[in-house]
Amino acid sequence: MIRARNVKNGRTRNKIQHVLLDAVIVDAAKDAPLQRQLYEELKQLILTGTLRPGTVMPSTRHFSADHGIGRNTVIAAYEQLASEGFLDTSERSRSTVANLALAKPKTIGQPIHQAPSGKLSKRGELMCSQPRQRSIPGEFAFHPGTPEIRQFPFDQWRRLMANRVASVREDIFGYHSISGYPALKESITTYLRSSRNVDCDPSRVVITTGAQAALDLLSRLLLDPGDHVLMEEPGYMGAQSSFLAAGAELHPLHVSSSGWDLDNIPDLPIKALYLTPSCQLPMGVTMRMEQRLRLLETARQRDIWVIEDDFDSEYRFVGQPIPAMQGSDPNGKTIYVGTFAKTLFPALRLGFVVLPPGMTDGMRSAINITGQYPPLVLQATLADFMDRGFFARHLRRMRRLYAKRRERFIEIARETAGQWLELQPSDAGIQTLWHLESEWRDIALAEAAADRQLNIGPLSRHFRHAPGKNGLILGYAAVEEPAVIAGFSKLCSLLQSPPGRT
């Protein structure tokens, strides 16, 4: 090893250092260009300290001659090293090795062995601690909330999308339309007014990357840490996680098969109330008008935001779809959240909110800061899809299909598993809820089912405050009859041998 104290003067030191450069080998047979190879070799020598700081580099002419490399290659490598700070270039013609001795960088590609020592934030830890449902990819039986995507008119969708991709327009490909593509806001308004009785105009619609993103944005826009939120129990875990991640304190609004318990709303300054009134998740019940009006009046009196999540009311098998609660609210306290995940396909990642007047600006700011606006090409495609009637037609077709599948699903369930499962009556939705009468606890049963490639949703996971009721949430919409039979065969073989018995 060559030590600094042995070096008498700069010239000698440089000569000794230059010997090290003889080891630099570049190989024209390698894939990487010579210039890149040379750059990498020199960088390693500098990074490892082999080429010492302050060393004056050979001139590009000399280096080129000594190594038989074209001079332009050497110049390019030197320039690259200089621009990254490995070499210092001054007014003089010769480059010197920069002083990088402050830290020893790792060799590129060498794995990092330590886990990162910095901790997550408290809210980061909280987000990580939220329960996540284990589910088997690609197994539709009996994944809750999964629509039949194989029946989606992808040919029409593809044509519409191709048209939109082709029309290179700044409003499709630029940074504008943060609150949503205008044509889609129009289409959604038309649809909501006629089909859901929502009080709506395009200026109050904001397009989001799905309902979950809408809930997350609303949570942050409306809730400060410690704010009280009234949340359905059992209720939608995704909403619950959003509110918790925003720092809210949750209180239960109990829901049973007979409806919402409005007599025990806690006497606290509640900031927001989360509801799925048209098809409660997971109970599947529909809120009666009397309860809707009572809740809206409570919201008015106590200044509570009502977040109406209308996630799954399109598929109603008794009567017409129930109008949204938002349309009955005279006070502008209801925020309507919708999604296309169930009506089109989940991976579309498009949802929307209808805001009370005066709140659009706030939502736009939140979207701007969080970068959560969905790709405009998908928004434009969806607008076309709705405007040309494909959306309404698809809904009608699916409603017929789901009605048949649901009936058959319930029949098979009762025939095969009727001794353990009792149906919770419901008129809507793409999933069914069954009360479980077994020594099996639903969560353990779901785990065991997942081991057999069967997806089922345990009801008790949807309880936060009270002990969870034993039940199964079973999706039927995406499952054809043979898969239904096979699924129940797996489920029954589990139910026949409860865990205590083996």
Add this chain to the structure above:
Amino acid sequence: MIRARNVKNGRTRNKIQHVLLDAVIVDAAKDAPLQRQLYEELKQLILTGTLRPGTVMPSTRHFSADHGIGRNTVIAAYEQLASEGFLDTSERSRSTVANLALAKPKTIGQPIHQAPSGKLSKRGELMCSQPRQRSIPGEFAFHPGTPEIRQFPFDQWRRLMANRVASVREDIFGYHSISGYPALKESITTYLRSSRNVDCDPSRVVITTGAQAALDLLSRLLLDPGDHVLMEEPGYMGAQSSFLAAGAELHPLHVSSSGWDLDNIPDLPIKALYLTPSCQLPMGVTMRMEQRLRLLETARQRDIWVIEDDFDSEYRFVGQPIPAMQGSDPNGKTIYVGTFAKTLFPALRLGFVVLPPGMTDGMRSAINITGQYPPLVLQATLADFMDRGFFARHLRRMRRLYAKRRERFIEIARETAGQWLELQPSDAGIQTLWHLESEWRDIALAEAAADRQLNIGPLSRHFRHAPGKNGLILGYAAVEEPAVIAGFSKLCSLLQSPPGRT
């Protein structure tokens, strides 16, 4: 008006009430189905209290005969009203009007006059108070950070996307792959390793809906309210907003044309440090290796997360692209954030992070809760686009185009506005920074320019702690020569008459 005390018994009351029903008119010539019309008419009578609670409704047979409407139509309308809670149905055959007297709902369609009284959260107010840059849609001259989208190979993109839309596969259309489509994570890894020297494997890549979404997720995952964050000044406003929205306290890391001021890092428990080392936003300078290593060593010693935002380093006009800082970090404290907004097109809404080992799970939780995973069909299309070499080819083409445009842009700027504008030297990026020597303040000038349909970015907006320096950020990449000339003509006519002079 019929008062309750005048009603002697239920039967009489019902008769009187039924007279009201004579006013119900349905019209086959209208667009809405008869059943819907009847439903709406009855609902209005109930909602307005005209049909009083407890009224026993006429039988469907009578109603049908009295009004000349088919009986099935009446049954369907009654059932719909019952399912929504407007009518009560009991064991007896006759329906009664439900008691909705608790609140008076608004008539559908009647506009809400009051603004909502509930306030936003403190963080909501904070999000709304973040400065937003006014910009004119569709005007590329001289919008900072806008790539040339008209040169994007949309034909190839469209073909690839059509293929992906056609292949209905559960991994493309399901709820899985929350951290990103596996094939895209592979493609990004290959690209980052070879082109950016990033230490990466697919398990550490998470796909986001753009860099802004990545910054927002990281802010929440890493920062608690009150945590200290060191932020470049001048710096990227989007990152600043994310940190502020997460409740962080910001401290400046000053950047000048000569680099980053590492000697004045405050002696506080800093949790995270935001950097754009390869092409500083907005200064355009590149961090030298010596500074990088010094900062990484500081980060190690003081346990600081380094967030490296590599937003605009692909377009480098001197030498090769500078490797990412992350690849030199031996301690796994650097989080690398990337985007396709500048290299492909902004409306694609795709970005990504490369996380230190062990942090992927946290990020996946955050994405799950915030619903921020991008549409899988776009992810799959992009993976194909990269794997087939289209991405690399597009980058090469754009690099040549931008080099020419940049040179010409600078020439024209100097020729026409040289007396007011002095170029900040920079080797990279799709925008240019000019120091402004004028009685105009940059913000006022940008406002006046926007009035003339010209987009320019004021430098002083990027300062938070110190008084802003006077300067203009001008995008050149998306602007062809005639538009450059026209833009400078507008700008010069403003510069010739500063506000004080008129």
